Amino acid sequence: MSDPSLYLTITTAALAGLVILVQAMLTGWRGWLQLKQQELRQESDARAVTPTGTTARIEIADLKERIRKLEAIAAGVDL
Secondary structure (H helix, E strand, C coil): CCCHHHHHHHHHHHHHHHHHHHHHHHHHHHHHHHHHHHHHHHHHHHHHCCCCCHHHHHHHHHHHHHHHHHHHHHHCCCC
């Protein structure tokens, strides 16, 4: 087992295996990052959708009603 060419072969094979492993891990990492970026884009697109027209008016009316109820509670008035 003292043959230098055997050590060279083992070292080369180990290095090649390490390179393959690192390359596979980097590919997985890039895929994971791409997935997270896509999820963030979808979330931001969902937030960008704002209600318009009738839906916005209904939401504003609902918020006004809530404020009126909270003000009544703060003033001690029973509804």
